[in-house]
Amino acid sequence: MVSGCINTPTSPPQNTVRGKIHLGETGLGICEAKVSIGSNVVTADPNGNLTATGIKDGTHEVTATSLVGIGKTEIAVNSNQNLNFELKIPYPEPWVEAEFNQIKTVDSTYKRLFRWNKPKNLTYYFDPSCSEALKTNYRNSIQSVENTLNNLFTFSETTDSQASIIIKEEALSGFITGLTELKYYETIENAIIKIDPGYINSKHTLIHELGHAIGLGHSPNSNHVMHSGGKGEALTLEEVNYLKGIYSLKSGLVFSSQTLPRQGTLTVN
Numbered sequence: 001m002v003s004g005c006i007n008t009p010t011s012p013p014q015n016t017v018r019g020k021i022h023l024g025e026t027g028l029g030i031c032e033a034k035v036s037i038g039s040n041v042v043t044a045d046p047n048g049n050l051t052a053t054g055i056k057d058g059t060h061e062v063t064a065t066s067l068v069g070i071g072k073t074e075i076a077v078n079s080n081q082n083l084n085f086e087l088k089i090p091y092p093e094p095w096v097e098a099e100f101n102q103i104k105t106v107d108s109t110y111k112r113l114f115r116w117n118k119p120k121n122l123t124y125y126f127d128p129s130c131s132e133a134l135k136t137n138y139r140n141s142i143q144s145v146e147n148t149l150n151n152l153f154t155f156s157e158t159t160d161s162q163a164s165i166i167i168k169e170e171a172l173s174g175f176i177t178g179l180t181e182l183k184y185y186e187t188i189e190n191a192i193i194k195i196d197p198g199y200i201n202s203k204h205t206l207i208h209e210l211g212h213a214i215g216l217g218h219s220p221n222s223n224h225v226m227h228s229g230g231k232g233e234a235l236t237l238e239e240v241n242y243l244k245g246i247y248s249l250k251s252g253l254v255f256s257s258q259t260l261p262r263q264g265t266l267t268v269n
Contacts (some may be wrong), residue, residue, distance in 0.1 A: 017055045028253070076168065124167060203234075
């Protein structure tokens, strides 16, 4: 009879890896990016941070996928050390960081990022104050924006006055051609767009205010429809990229020392 030891194979070490996903050079974390580390898939939190467990020793490709684009890197995992990594998702092209820094906030005082919880279908309703001409023009403009955004947002007309976006025709004071009121509780809950009767045929005004309603601020680029004094009549590819950037960041980010209530109404024109 032969006696001896039975060698039980040991499982390879299972490690915990922590990381942060950034938007380009901003240092801002990308909200809810989908991150694959080898065969493991995790979702980054609203600040771009992630923790992945059960990662084996070795070299792994990391791929982060977000609304704004895809970033890749490699990490070497060793059970003898904790691993923390950072991954930058490149800016989509075209992109001008100075323009994004301005357009990402709807208001110039509080400099807070306002957006809907997620890109989605938004309903819109024409208030009884709207003329048939404004209705026709805005339907065409909304369809144009939806096409430009390639269904990042979709829009559906409704007869329900509790729609996501309410459109009104109203005489505005001074040189204001249109304005948008955003009701928010951390994220945008609904928007009211008001168009002066003298500008119901201005495609620039209609799309500019719709841009505010979906979270775009003013652009410093006079070629952009989101430039307050510009002549543009369609969202540019840059503005579409900036909108994707906005929806890749945590809602409610503040870029000033001003304090803004978590809930309220913000008016922008």
